[in-house]
Amino acid sequence: MSRKDLARSLRLIVVTDRRLVEQDELVAVVRSALDAGAPCVQLRNKGDSPGELLAMGRELRSLTREAGALLIVNDRLDVALALEADGVHVGPGDLPVSAVRSACPGDFVVGRSADDPEVAYRAMRDGADYIGCGTVYPTNTKPDAGSTIGLEGLRRVVEAVEIPVVGIGGITEERAADVVATGAAGIAVVGAVMGAADPAAAVRALLTPFHPRDE
Amino acid sequence: MSRKDLARSLRLIVVTDRRLVEQDELVAVVRSALDAGAPCVQLRNKGDSPGELLAMGRELRSLTREAGALLIVNDRLDVALALEADGVHVGPGDLPVSAVRSACPGDFVVGRSADDPEVAYRAMRDGADYIGCGTVYPTNTKPDAGSTIGLEGLRRVVEAVEIPVVGIGGITEERAADVVATGAAGIAVVGAVMGAADPAAAVRALLTPFHPRDE
Numbered sequence: 001m002s003r004k005d006l007a008r009s010l011r012l013i014v015v016t017d018r019r020l021v022e023q024d025e026l027v028a029v030v031r032s033a034l035d036a037g038a039p040c041v042q043l044r045n046k047g048d049s050p051g052e053l054l055a056m057g058r059e060l061r062s063l064t065r066e067a068g069a070l071l072i073v074n075d076r077l078d079v080a081l082a083l084e085a086d087g088v089h090v091g092p093g094d095l096p097v098s099a100v101r102s103a104c105p106g107d108f109v110v111g112r113s114a115d116d117p118e119v120a121y122r123a124m125r126d127g128a129d130y131i132g133c134g135t136v137y138p139t140n141t142k143p144d145a146g147s148t149i150g151l152e153g154l155r156r157v158v159e160a161v162e163i164p165v166v167g168i169g170g171i172t173e174e175r176a177a178d179v180v181a182t183g184a185a186g187i188a189v190v191g192a193v194m195g196a197a198d199p200a201a202a203v204r205a206l207l208t209p210f211h212p213r214d215e
Numbered sequence: 216m217s218r219k220d221l222a223r224s225l226r227l228i229v230v231t232d233r234r235l236v237e238q239d240e241l242v243a244v245v246r247s248a249l250d251a252g253a254p255c256v257q258l259r260n261k262g263d264s265p266g267e268l269l270a271m272g273r274e275l276r277s278l279t280r281e282a283g284a285l286l287i288v289n290d291r292l293d294v295a296l297a298l299e300a301d302g303v304h305v306g307p308g309d310l311p312v313s314a315v316r317s318a319c320p321g322d323f324v325v326g327r328s329a330d331d332p333e334v335a336y337r338a339m340r341d342g343a344d345y346i347g348c349g350t351v352y353p354t355n356t357k358p359d360a361g362s363t364i365g366l367e368g369l370r371r372v373v374e375a376v377e378i379p380v381v382g383i384g385g386i387t388e389e390r391a392a393d394v395v396a397t398g399a400a401g402i403a404v405v406g407a408v409m410g411a412a413d414p415a416a417a418v419r420a421l422l423t424p425f426h427p428r429d430e
Contacts (some may be wrong), residue, residue: 041352048310049308049309050290050308050310051308051309051310051311052306052308054310054311054314076293077292077293077296078291078292078293078296078310078315079291080311080320081318082310082314082318082319093264093265093266093267093268094264094265094266094288094296095265095266095269095293095297096266096269099269099294099297100297102296102297103293103296103297173414174329
């Protein structure tokens, strides 16, 4: 995938969370999000066994493939490989980027969480294709995410690397434009789509700040 | 690896358990076990993060390679791939054997836990190279291992498949010969080596029942 295509696919990452919706409903929410134009889904159901991740992942793989969207799997490279997903996202505590890179196909998309410019730079140097950066705003969906870094913290990471940076953490429809204004390539959301009354409308609203760029 | 070489390597699997020994000591225990002739080590530190597994695994990879022993990683195929381990062992809840097979190199050794002849047969059919079968005797090191199947249960699994079966669960030096007499290719132990006052002596004693076969 070209860097431009990747950045385009990373405009909005819809992250799954089974704590926010029922298992059956989750697939329906993702389908609505894809129909509304979400270009990327990240499978992140904390606490699920690899077998459960694989079962859910198969449904998401089929939906994302149909929609021409990326499927990224959180943490488990092996689940990502078994699903023929497009990539994997790792954080501190997960496999290091260099280890992931050595164990996956060359065209695999590898994302790395980093809220610090130096960590982000090292991840890029080790072969990461994009940075997930946050927590930008306070959030309840990832209580272990550490302290918030704000728009300024996000901007510092954007400036430190030459790969796409995706802001994450408490990003809502109202805040999306501010996040994009930092130079971030995209935004990742959990609650803003998983917890939305109308997931399709939420996706359209979250994509709005990107429209001028697309023209 | 030929089936005969694999069976020979599976005579004794030393399974790691960080709950039984300190991190530093674990490496020393494994080194003693390898020096005493243990042909296979399984990295299974429940609760460790992938990053921690990788760090420990690197030490074990270097030791096992030097000793000409196999290194198998429990559950995490991605960690196994990153370590260039020889194989991975999966159980129910982990990735299915067919998914592992599709995501790993052809010469990777894939083990599957099964205490039931039908499950074992299906695993073999899906591409497993060996079966880990137990719990043979009651044990404290894997409280979630389910009910014990005894020597009779083990024998039923041995008879159901044409791949090596390794008995696991509460196997001690005194019980090793009985386990081998069922036709099992080998035994896997956690406490009998990790918790031993003299791990090398324990390994030698556990290997004793195999000596007539080796001649």
